[in-house]
Amino acid sequence: TQLLEQSPQFLSIQEGENLTVYCNSSSVFSSLQWYRQEPGEGPVLLVTVVTGGEVKKLKRLTFQFGDARKDSSLHITAAQPGDTGLYLCAGDDYKLSFGAGTTVTVRA
Amino acid sequence: DAGVIQSPRHEVTEMGQEVTLRCKPISGHDYLFWYRQTMMRGLELLIYFNNNVPIDDSGMPEDRFSAKMPNASFSTLKIQPSEPRDSAVYFCASSLNRFSPLHFGNGTRLTVT
Numbered sequence A: 001t002q003l004l005e006q007s008p009q010f011l012s013i014q015e016g017e018n019l020t021v022y023c024n025s026s027s028v029f030s031s032l033q034w035y036r037q038e039p040g041e042g043p044v045l046l047v048t049v050v051t052g053g054e055v056k057k058l059k060r061l062t063f064q065f066g067d068a069r070k071d072s073s074l075h076i077t078a079a080q081p082g083d084t085g086l087y088l089c090a091g092d093d094y095k096l097s098f099g100a101g102t103t104v105t106v107r108a
Numbered sequence B: 001d002a003g004v005i006q007s008p009r010h011e012v013t014e015m016g017q018e019v020t021l022r023c024k025p026i027s028g029h030d031y032l033f034w035y036r037q038t039m040m041r042g043l044e045l046l047i048y049f050n051n052n053v054p055i056d057d058s059g060m061p062e063d064r065f066s067a068k069m070p071n072a073s074f075s076t077l078k079i080q081p082s083e084p085r086d087s088a089v090y091f092c093a094s095s096l097n098r099f100s101p102l103h104f105g106n107g108t109r110l111t112v113t
Helices: none
Strands: A005-007 A010-014 A019-024 A031-037 A044-049 A055-058 A061-065 A071-076 A085-092 A096-098 A102-107 B005-007 B010-013 B019-024 B031-038 B042-050 B053-056 B065-071 B074-079 B088-095 B108-112
Touching: A005 A085, A010 A019, A019 A102, A031 A071, A044 A055, A044 A061, A071 A085, A096 B042, B005 B088, B010 B019, B019 B088, B019 B108, B031 B074, B042 B065, B042 B074, B053 B065, B074 B088
Parallel strands: A010 A102, B010 B108
Antiparallel strands: A005 A019, A019 A071, A031 A044, A031 A085, A055 A061, A061 A071, A085 A096, A085 A102, B005 B019, B019 B074, B031 B042, B031 B088, B042 B053, B065 B074, B088 B108
């Protein structure tokens, strides 16, 4: 049983479209991290959110931490083929637990 | 900074053989983590070390798995004997301190036939 549930599991969209990935849990986390993983490589940190309600932007990516610090979302505006990858959320409750990830494919 | 270095990148072995995976963390990082990634179970934490001392090994599947960190620049994960269900990608990661983000290596893809 995953402590963190990510949805959807797979997402395939056309270049230029927007997408949102969700990360939900029944547990409260002191912080939540988002990573992106490309084939044959390890996950790479995108952002860390700490405060409930916090919103962080990284170019076309917007990350939000839920008010209760139990959930988070990642929104990508005008997706590009370079955004293709496995997006993982990870919650910190004394040790980092990862969700199963959302595989995003952006078609040119 | 060379990042976290893992070896080998690929390992193919027969059931019953011993497998040793190696990791060199980023210099100065106090924490080292071993994760296993499969399609079915995602990324699972196996064990982590702080200042070379194992802190939590509750994720280690069974006694066939063991991990050591003899010094700050080297860690091993050993599986003996290996089984087909151990096939996965094994990642090592390190972090500066308890609250820092993880830096992952590129993993070792293990196939046990």
